[in-house]
Amino acid sequence: MNFLKKRLFAFAGAFVCSVCASFSAMFESKPEPYKVCLLGCAGVGKTCFAIRVIKGEFREDPQATIGVGFADIKMEVDGKVVQFKLWDTAGQERYRCLVPSYAKGSNAVILMHNLADPNSADGLTEYLSMIPNDCNIVAVVGNKLDLKSGDDVNENKFNFPYFEISAMTGMGVQEVISWVAQKLVELPLCTETTHEELPRPGEKETCAC
Numbered sequence: 001m002n003f004l005k006k007r008l009f010a011f012a013g014a015f016v017c018s019v020c021a022s023f024s025a026m027f028e029s030k031p032e033p034y035k036v037c038l039l040g041c042a043g044v045g046k047t048c049f050a051i052r053v054i055k056g057e058f059r060e061d062p063q064a065t066i067g068v069g070f071a072d073i074k075m076e077v078d079g080k081v082v083q084f085k086l087w088d089t090a091g092q093e094r095y096r097c098l099v100p101s102y103a104k105g106s107n108a109v110i111l112m113h114n115l116a117d118p119n120s121a122d123g124l125t126e127y128l129s130m131i132p133n134d135c136n137i138v139a140v141v142g143n144k145l146d147l148k149s150g151d152d153v154n155e156n157k158f159n160f161p162y163f164e165i166s167a168m169t170g171m172g173v174q175e176v177i178s179w180v181a182q183k184l185v186e187l188p189l190c191t192e193t194t195h196e197e198l199p200r201p202g203e204k205e206t207c208a209c
């Protein structure tokens, strides 16, 4: 009987310790990485953009290869480390009602349209209301610059910084990500200072597919 009691106490002790350890890990003061969310109609190139940022390459048919959930990105801006999760829909944009919950909690939003489609930017209007109220970092990105003819003029219809990029060639992609990282680093409670060598986006992937 005594033997059983001892075993029971030992087991209970081990259980309590492991619960305490999990709780202390949960509440460690590790800063939460920021959330950066890609919004835009299906087919504008959000997944290709995410893959270009994460892997530094172009996948012509990304849906068949990866359904990106989010990827951790770590960059250095002005001697400070900024970490964020880049969120891409895995096709949820086809069901608009799912998008607001996907965009919830975003610290930055990239609104993407297709430069090769003259009406594509109009499709962004419905996404404006899905940007969280406290999210002040918003960029409008026209993708597929490689398909844009020289005569096309795409005016920025929205009152946000505007970039034209090609996920296919990579043109302008780094500028968008650097702008976002710069804005995140300016947010209060951002990051620690470091001088360590950081992997550049595209060199390291931690993708939660």
Ligand SMILES: Nc1nc2c(ncn2[C@@H]2O[C@H](COP(=O)(O)OP(=O)(O)O)[C@@H](O)[C@H]2O)c(=O)[nH]1
Binding pocket: 040, 041, 042, 043, 044, 045, 046, 047, 048, 049, 059, 060, 061, 062, 063, 143, 144, 145, 146, 147, 165, 166, 167, 168, 169
């Ligand atoms: N020419 C060109 N095609 C692109 C570019 N980005 C994406 N695409 C193509 O556009 C289609 C839709 O891309 P995808 O990333 O799946 O769009 P999403 O639905 O917004 O995620 C795919 O066939 C891609 O190959 C680009 O910069 N240039």
Ligand SMILES: [Mg+2]
Binding pocket: 046, 047, 048, 089, 090, 091
């Ligand atoms: Mg996609």
